Amino acid sequence: MSRITVYTARKVxxxxxxxxxxxxxxxxxxxxxxxxxxxxMKPWLGAHEHVIDDRFKDHVLMxxxxxxxxxxxxxxxxxxxxxxxxxxWQLPDRISPAIKTHEGYxxxxxxxxxxxxxxxxxxxxxxxxxxxxxxxxxEQLNEISQTRxxxxxxxxxHEAVTNDAGLDWLEAERSELERHHQIDLExxxxxxxxxxxLFQSVNKITLNPERFARGLEMHKRMVHLxxxxxxxxxxxxxxxxxxxxxxxxxxIDRDDVPFRMKIVPRGALRGDWNGSPTENLARVxxxxxLGTHRLRFGNAVKLFADGGxxxxxxxxxxxxYIDGHHGEWLVAPEYFRALAxxxxxxxxxxxxxxxxxxxxxxxxxxxxxxxxVQPRFNHRFTIEHCGxxxxxxxxxxxxxGAIVSAAVYYVHELxxxxxxxxxxxxxxxxxxxxxxxxxxxxTTAFHSDFVVSPPQPLHTAWVAVNRFAESGAVxxxxxxxxxxxxxxxxxxxxxxxxNMENEIGSIRAGKxxxxxxxxxxPWETPLEDLxxxxxxxxxxEGRPFPVEK
Amino acid sequence: MxxxxxxxxxxxxxxxxxxxxxxxxxxxxxxxxxxxxxxxFGAVNIDASLIETExxxxxxxxxxxxxxxxxxxxxxxxxxxxxxxxxPENILLEASGVAEPKRIATHVGFWPGFELxxxxxxxxxETVRNRANDKFVGQLVRSQIRHADIIALTKTDxxxxxxxxxVKAWLRNQVPNARIFEAPNGTLPVALAFGADRASNALxxxxxxxxxxxLRTVMCVPGTGLSRAxxxxxxxxxxxxxxxVKGFFRDLExxxxxxxxxVGRRHEFLEAPTDTETVLVLIGVxxxxxxxxxxxxxxxxxALEADPKSTxxxxxxx
Numbered sequence: 085m086s087r088i089t090v091y092t093a094r095k096v097x098x099x100x101x102x103x104x105x106x107x108x109x110x111x112x113x114x115x116x117x118x119x120x121x122x123x124x125m126k127p128w129l130g131a132h133e134h135v136i137d138d139r140f141k142d143h144v145l146m147x148x149x150x151x152x153x154x155x156x157x158x159x160x161x162x163x164x165x166x167x168x169x170x171x172x173w174q175l176p177d178r179i180s181p182a183i184k185t186h187e188g189y190x191x192x193x194x195x196x197x198x199x200x201x202x203x204x205x206x207x208x209x210x211x212x213x214x215x216x217x218x219x220x221x222x223e224q225l226n227e228i229s230q231t232r233x234x235x236x237x238x239x240x241x242h243e244a245v246t247n248d249a250g251l252d253w254l255e256a257e258r259s260e261l262e263r264h265h266q267i268d269l270e271x272x273x274x275x276x277x278x279x280x281x282l283f284q285s286v287n288k289i290t291l292n293p294e295r296f297a298r299g300l301e302m303h304k305r306m307v308h309l310x311x312x313x314x315x316x317x318x319x320x321x322x323x324x325x326x327x328x329x330x331x332x333x334x335x336i337d338r339d340d341v342p343f344r345m346k347i348v349p350r351g352a353l354r355g356d357w358n359g360s361p362t363e364n365l366a367r368v369x370x371x372x373x374l375g376t377h378r379l380r381f382g383n384a385v386k387l388f389a390d391g392g393x394x395x396x397x398x399x400x401x402x403x404x405y406i407d408g409h410h411g412e413w414l415v416a417p418e419y420f421r422a423l424a425x426x427x428x429x430x431x432x433x434x435x436x437x438x439x440x441x442x443x444x445x446x447x448x449x450x451x452x453x454x455x456x457v458q459p460r461f462n463h464r465f466t467i468e469h470c471g472x473x474x475x476x477x478x479x480x481x482x483x484x485g486a487i488v489s490a491a492v493y494y495v496h497e498l499x500x501x502x503x504x505x506x507x508x509x510x511x512x513x514x515x516x517x518x519x520x521x522x523x524x525x526x527t528t529a530f531h532s533d534f535v536v537s538p539p540q541p542l543h544t545a546w547v548a549v550n551r552f553a554e555s556g557a558v559x560x561x562x563x564x565x566x567x568x569x570x571x572x573x574x575x576x577x578x579x580x581x582x583n584m585e586n587e588i589g590s591i592r593a594g595k596x597x598x599x600x601x602x603x604x605x606p607w608e609t610p611l612e613d614l615x616x617x618x619x620x621x622x623x624x625e626g627r628p629f630p631v632e633k
Numbered sequence: 634m635x636x637x638x639x640x641x642x643x644x645x646x647x648x649x650x651x652x653x654x655x656x657x658x659x660x661x662x663x664x665x666x667x668x669x670x671x672x673x674f675g676a677v678n679i680d681a682s683l684i685e686t687e688x689x690x691x692x693x694x695x696x697x698x699x700x701x702x703x704x705x706x707x708x709x710x711x712x713x714x715x716x717x718x719x720x721p722e723n724i725l726l727e728a729s730g731v732a733e734p735k736r737i738a739t740h741v742g743f744w745p746g747f748e749l750x751x752x753x754x755x756x757x758x759e760t761v762r763n764r765a766n767d768k769f770v771g772q773l774v775r776s777q778i779r780h781a782d783i784i785a786l787t788k789t790d791x792x793x794x795x796x797x798x799x800v801k802a803w804l805r806n807q808v809p810n811a812r813i814f815e816a817p818n819g820t821l822p823v824a825l826a827f828g829a830d831r832a833s834n835a836l837x838x839x840x841x842x843x844x845x846x847x848l849r850t851v852m853c854v855p856g857t858g859l860s861r862a863x864x865x866x867x868x869x870x871x872x873x874x875x876x877x878v879k880g881f882f883r884d885l886e887x888x889x890x891x892x893x894x895x896v897g898r899r900h901e902f903l904e905a906p907t908d909t910e911t912v913l914v915l916i917g918v919x920x921x922x923x924x925x926x927x928x929x930x931x932x933x934x935x936a937l938e939a940d941p942k943s944t945x946x947x948x949x950x951x
Contacts, residue, residue: 255745256745260745260746261745263743264743265739265743266739267743276736277736277739277740277743278743280707280708280740280744281708281744281745284708284709284712284745323705353705354705355672355703355704356672356673356705357672357673357729357730357731358647358672358676358729359673359675360675363675399769410733410772410773410776413731413769413770414731415731416646416647416729416730416770417769417770418647418648419647419730442769445768445769446769
């Protein structure tokens, strides 16, 4: 048996309500053996060889942060692009500063173009958003470069814009672009289905294995920078199992990686609109046998109800959207039900992507029926995202024993935009209703859904406790949560959502020795500064991993 | 003239009978080289004696048709068809049950190398009315019906003639002038799915016989040039028993040979090669009197009028 290492700290916030604070934690073979003070742990220290490591004497230890819902493959695709964003993003090799003006956008794009050495490299930039960056059209991109293809990808893939060199570079004939109703050659804009024509060519860059591997490396470092020791890949695979599994095995399942990933397979693959539920179950069960030390499976699947929140395709109950458009179902409700029934009977934990209140209504209706057909305890049916919901639905989530993994960031980035342009004040005011979930005692995790929002749990918690909208105004003060609730949502309650709370999520004897090392104590920091607490790094299974400065 | 491959979209909610239609079409002895792109490959069920080769996502049939799985990339599935040694004459694309028809029509109708021919929506006589009122999918089902060029009413054999009449009346109430085709056993004639034979010269030869008593094809060679505006107006006035019109005519205004394509309530005019022979073909389910009356209406458009206008483009994007 190995020697015990005792980490002493200014404070240990255990997130174990029975034993909330400590000064030292003793670790052996990657697991916690004792929590308390040097004095209280004497029986252990007296009996075993040990070493005291006081490198954290000025730091605060918390349980390793957990983000139960990210998409590594999306990171693999997007991180190698050039980012120009309206919000500040901390990237592994750079900060993408908040650029909120049209002039600022074009200036930054010009800088990037001039910095590129290879004249043949295509310039792909992600993060553009009209609200902040105004109209960016072909002519302006021609001024950035006459010869280099430039593709401006809108932040949530609503549209893309290119220059003349880009139009020439695309595989599709000019005449085919010209007749397309959702491509405007004058402005160089591609939108909706026109985007697919652009990606027909652009995907050949983004899915290049070497580039994807580089993106995954950057993604790993972002996960570490955020202070995570566990993340959930909430819908695996994104596109192609063989390709992604090879990439993940090679890049994540390594001794120098300071986090583990819980992989939740898709209950039905993309493009499979009505495949047999039994065959899907067999596929998922077979996949579960692939698990390794860092790439873990559990008895869980991901299903989808309604469309994307950022794309305004969530399904809404009346009165719907201001402009009268409708959301979409990602799979037919009957097929969703058939899949849910299959996985329910097999005893799986079911995570359901629900963004709008009608999507949530469907999920809860199906859950209620499943409970009537075959009651289950501790089923952990999880509502993923929970963007627009009603207070009554929150009550039903509790009554049915469901739990929530929430995309809290919506209210920060989109709250005001959706108030003015999408759903109006009252519902925008109450979106991501975390305060209600807290009052009802519903177990809740927060997630980033990276790249929907930054993978920084303290930032997510900051949104939940403050509900600062993009302008800085507070939107929905009654839906703010307590600090305790928010910190549980990125530690022990997130562990519960991943069905790993016996191993991670709090600092107590027997659990894995995963810590996030903070430069300040969240409980002694003003709530509005929560996101700015510096992270020293993490301890993963007993080994310190400082973040690279 | 276009060399794009025409696509017929087969839409309709879950259980509307799309797969039965596809299975019948694939097995049919109709002489067309059709590629059928499907979502659920496992549901395709074809007599083994008709299968030439089969692999994980393609079945090649002895009648020249192929059936392929769409997978998760619709554009790639279309590109693969265009890249075949001998590309198909027509594509039948099975839309997912939850697809908004106008979105998928725009997606595939403008995909490089392809064009929209028809949007056919399968509606199940047994369940469509309930589905159209469903809390979760009512809006989607109504939208699918509203955007159909042709509604294929399935399972009429299961509900009986009286109920079928009721459903048709209800559909016409939802969509004035709806083109409805009864497909009791999932039988969708190729002339309805893909129109009169695509090769322009075939139009002047004998027209393929309609395999079903209630689908009729009427052909006529107008003696004079025709006016686009007059045709456009005549098309608006056609009875709902006329499902398709295709024809070549000399445009009175420009003097050029012009192609008219009309599916359901949607039509377009395109430039045609100068040496094309004049002909008009109607496909529909009307009586002889009705079909001939419709032809008379079209060929009466022989006076020059102002403001020719195509509604084709407007309809699929509105």
